[in-house]
Amino acid sequence: MTEKPRHIARALIxxxxxxxxxxxxxALSKFGVELVSTGGTAKALADSGLRVRDVSELTGFPEMMDGRVKTLHPKVHGGLLAIRDDDKHVAAMQGHGIQPIDLLVVNLYPFEETVAKGADYDDCIENIDIGGPAMIRAAAKNHADVAVVVDASDYQAVLDEMKANRGATTLALRRRLAAKAYARTGAYDAAISNWFASENKTEAPDYRAFGGALAEALRYGENPHQQASFYRTPEKRFGVATARQVQGKQLSYNNINDTDAAYECVAEFDPARTAACAIIKHANPCGVAEGASLIEAYRKAVACDSTSAFGGIVALNQPLDAETAKVITEIFTEVIIAPDASEEAIAIVGAKKALRLLLTGGLPDSRALGLTFKSVAGGMLVQTRDNGSVDDLKLKVATKRAPTDQEMQDLRFAFRVAKHVKSNTIVYAKDGATVGIGAGQMSRVDAARIAARKAEDAAKELGLPAPLTKGSVVASDAFFPFADGLLVAIEAGATAVIQPGGSMRDDEVIKAADEAGIAMVLTGMRHFRH
Known part of the structure; x- marks a missing residue:
């Protein structure tokens, strides 16, 4: 395909x-471009004083069927698809009275927005655009001759090229716009197909597509030699993607990943019931706590592992207040994410120019349905989000001794946290705070040992006579395959344990608990996280 600027004489908008x-x-009109338009767009242009030709004049057919049919016509698609340098195409245009369309400006019916606001089935169907995608795809295919714009952010680029090229566009711009056009229709169709799968309760559609809109290009990925970008999906879920960054330098790929992990974890705690704080390092919690206030929750969370808290991500389930902001900024922190913040708190954080402050407007619903996906070589894994909550489970006491009320409260807390720690996972908790976390180990017994060791280190740093695992409870994200992991927890001082159960050796594990006089609760639900 040779480079050839194409003059814009007619635009369909x-x-x-x-x-x-x-x-x-x-601006187009000043270049002498004839404007052709439809419905509300034509009215808006005419009301602004522009001369505009209705598409029905072009096609010879009126808009019909409540607007469903207006641009699906050979005089529209012929004008978009005709190759200008092909004699047969030119002859066909002349023979059928088809006028070339040099610029197509279309953005689609707001299907994603309609679904997001909870519209009913029929309303969602009516907001599926048919003519728009058909025209976009036609114009993009014929980008050698036609420029297609699907995003208002590209208006200026088109005008700049027309100014530089006496009313024409370059092939380079038309190629870039065509690529964006196909990406837009692809994302649009993905949103529609996924909505249909959800409405039809189709668990495994024959084809699955995901699409998103660019939020920002990132400096690099997990490592400097990797390229990365951040995209927003149609799912409206409070978090990093909805957040307003009040201050601080650009978020990195790892910042976004860790901040999402932190916010999903802290969202397990109802802000109407308790203040909560989660501190994340490398996608794993290094400290999580509840408290009567955010500052209390933060201090308890830091106490679990103050070494790892340095340079971590802090997530809060309530608006950031000045007192908490002052304490958080006493150590190096990468990101603070919260539903909101007071002006005084914003000013305090503002003194730390590199510290990012993200305000999301709300918490993600930890029980909400949704999909997660990840790539594998030659494919993609898709699953429903882990929306299981310990509050919805019927817990079964498996041992002779039942947990005390305080133990049960801490067991529930610990299991909430374990859901957000990489497997294999062991979480020790006491008085609404983690006191030892073992994450991502190849064996559960190693996870229990590491968590206990970290609790010992924290005790030394705090000047405590004994680790806080003494008198704690312990949570395991999946069953104990043998009693050895449980025995490590018992040795560390745990008095109660919560775990899914389901091992072939459950009897052996329960017997070990009974012999030690500790309570054991079975959830029947595991929380593997890989």
């Missing part, structure tokens, strides 16, 4: 989102 539309159309 049909947009749902009219941001910047009038200004763009007026």
């Amino acid at each position: 049909s947009v749902s989102d009219k941001k910047g539309l009038v200004e763009f159309a007026h």
